[in-house]
Amino acid sequence: MMSDIIHDIDHAAPLEIVDRPVPWARRLYANAGVRRAAVVLLLAAIWQVYGVWLNNPLLFPTLSDTLVAMGEGVVSGEIPRKVAISLRVLLMGYGLGIFVAGVLTGLAATSRLGSSLLETLTAMLNPLPAIALLPLAMIWFGLGEGSLIFVLLHAVTWVVAMNTHSGFLSVSQTLRMVGRNYGLSLPGYVFRILVPAAFPSILSGLKIGWAFAWRTLVAAELVFGAASGKGGLGWYIFQNKNELEIPNVFAGLLAVIAIGLIVDSLVFGQIEKRTLRRWGMQAH
Numbered sequence: 001m002m003s004d005i006i007h008d009i010d011h012a013a014p015l016e017i018v019d020r021p022v023p024w025a026r027r028l029y030a031n032a033g034v035r036r037a038a039v040v041l042l043l044a045a046i047w048q049v050y051g052v053w054l055n056n057p058l059l060f061p062t063l064s065d066t067l068v069a070m071g072e073g074v075v076s077g078e079i080p081r082k083v084a085i086s087l088r089v090l091l092m093g094y095g096l097g098i099f100v101a102g103v104l105t106g107l108a109a110t111s112r113l114g115s116s117l118l119e120t121l122t123a124m125l126n127p128l129p130a131i132a133l134l135p136l137a138m139i140w141f142g143l144g145e146g147s148l149i150f151v152l153l154h155a156v157t158w159v160v161a162m163n164t165h166s167g168f169l170s171v172s173q174t175l176r177m178v179g180r181n182y183g184l185s186l187p188g189y190v191f192r193i194l195v196p197a198a199f200p201s202i203l204s205g206l207k208i209g210w211a212f213a214w215r216t217l218v219a220a221e222l223v224f225g226a227a228s229g230k231g232g233l234g235w236y237i238f239q240n241k242n243e244l245e246i247p248n249v250f251a252g253l254l255a256v257i258a259i260g261l262i263v264d265s266l267v268f269g270q271i272e273k274r275t276l277r278r279w280g281m282q283a284h
Contacts, residue, residue: 061247066254069247079236079255086217086232089145093152094213098206100153101161106190109168118165122158130155130216134223148220155216156209163205167198199275207268218256
């Protein structure tokens with residue numbers, strides 16, 4: 001009987017492989033960018049429908065009214081000027097926060113005293129809201145950009161340092177021993193062994209730090225702008241709120257959201273594609 005089965009298998013017709021194209025709907029759904037665009041369009045539709053149903057522009061303007069106000073602000077150059085002011089201050093504070101976090105985590109990775117210092121400072125200062133330091137910053141640094149940079153430094157440093165330090169601690173002992181056996185210097189050990197191995201945690205900290213810095217800046221500008229009479233998007237929102245130009249207020253908020261989406265997609269998204277996903281450290 002077994003010989004009959006083998007004979008039937010040997011003389012069986014070869015299997016025909018049918019090449020069927022993947023349906024276009026499935027291909028679109030597999031694209032993360034298309035899914036995110038669909039979510040944005042759905043939220044936009046809900047916004048428009050709710051604004052029309054409420055019919056109260058002073059309470060909740062429609063999306064179309066907001067886009068008209070935003071277009072007018074862009075054409076007049078007011079919104080681009082405010083965006084430029086905010087981004088310039090943000091990049092200075094964000095970059096300084098990354099530098100300080102890098103120094104602290106580098107010390108923590110190479111010495112027990114540095115590790116204790118970072119863990120203690122993080123436990124003490126990370127729960128402290130950055131915006132709560134703005135009154136002190138205005139006393140120490142005046143009504144200039146130094147006050148905003150100080151609160152951004154606080155908002156970025158601890159979350160980036162905490163994620164980076166956590167990533168360093170998760171590096172396997174095998175990789176650590178490889179670095180030591182090669183006789184790397186301390187900077188070489190950190191940048192050639194620890195940083196590549198802990199890069200997912202580092203990138204996560206950078207993304208969270210960016211979000212913290214962006215929202216802290218807008219909140220700080222609401223206070224700082226009211227005190228100094230100038231500022232970026234936060235001051236634009238505050239000023240239009242006082243003048244009851246609610247569509248302009250929502251236009252400012254929409255600009256904040258748009259910049260957040262652009263940075264997440266074009267900056268951090270591209271970094272993930274070129275590093276984590278390419279190295280197989282993150283699913284597509």
